[in-house]
Amino acid sequence: MPEHDVNPDPDGGDLDLDLDRALEVATGLAAWASEVIRRPRTPDTATDVREKDSPADIVTDTDEAVEAHVRATLGRAFPGHGIVGEEYGRTEGTPGAPHWLIDPVDGTTNYAHGLGWCSFSLGLAAPDGTPLLGLVADPWRGETFTAVRGRGAHLNGTPVRAAGHTTLTGHVFMTEWAAHAHWPGMDTLLATLADRHCTVRVMGSTALSLVQVAAGRATAAAIGEFHHVDGLPALLIATEAGAVAVPELPAYDEPLLLAAPGVAREATELLRRSRASV
Incomplete structure (x- = not known):
């Protein structure tokens, strides 16, 4: 072959x-x-x-x-x-x-x-x-x-494996800027996560932030603009570790959420509300 x-x-x-x-x-x-x-x-x-x-x-x-x-x-x-x-x-x-x-x-x-x-x-x-x-x-x-x-x-x-947590409260949530700017709904999401005592980290490398979900260090991660060159390898690693991806395979510049299975519904709803508020 x-x-x-x-x-x-x-x-x-x-x-x-x-x-x-x-x-x-x-x-x-x-x-x-x-x-x-x-x-x-x-x-x-x-x-x-x-x-x-x-x-x-x-x-x-x-x-x-x-x-x-x-x-x-x-x-x-x-x-x-x-x-x-x-x-x-x-x-x-x-x-x-x-x-x-x-x-x-x-x-x-x-x-x-x-x-x-x-x-x-x-x-x-x-x-x-x-x-x-x-x-x-x-x-x-x-x-x-x-x-x-x-x-x-x-x-x-x-x-x-992704974390076994059943709530975002008290755990780490990773995200990244859209280059140097806030992506639509990001400010609302950060405020909502703060209300839930969920600690957010913005570290500066999309790929490295996303794979923290695979390692169980971060309970969830969201980015506002998915780019395949730095997002697709990490997406596969996270989902193979048991994380849930929403959507399963984003289009270019579409938002992506990765979450531990036990918090996927909660995280998805928070992200949906945040983007709807813009």
Whole structure:
């Protein structure tokens, strides 16, 4: 079977073999990228920050170098696959082939300012967008979250599960700005969660925030604008850990909620009311 052919049936043997290899390549890339991201930034290298679309949307040489290396490695390992990257856009694969999703440094603002909360995100999706493999690496804490569709989620090789909580009260809720701005309904949601004594955290890396639900550290997470390059790998990891996703597969710029099963109904209703209030 050509290596670019992936059967989207999680019970298919060919898929298992191909995704084993894909996971091995992805894990190796995560280790390399984490080492690059952890390198100390000196006054000389700290001058590489450049604007993209706005002063709040920036890129560094590290973003570009990591993505270029990942693209080259994936191109050699899986020459038929497509690639969609944060910095260099889309490279089409052969018809019917899956495509990789790369965010080389998710949380570039944190990285550029020396804040140790950013991640390397890599995923593989079927032609219809169904996530097949997800990886999110935290270079600063030496943690790598992985998931293969139908096989559960893992943190450094150990299975993880979403929290068993039955209420948001007293627990952690993760969210992120829409770039530098509040997304519609965000202020109302924050106020409602505060009333429930639910502690909100805005950390600055969408992928890394979402996988905290998979680890059971955060009971829920919501973002106002879903982007596949930094959201789809984490979405798969969280749902493979037992979290509930609303919707199951968001469209581009659509809101996403991830929640532990026992709080999914409560969190969904709070998010619905918050967005309806705008």
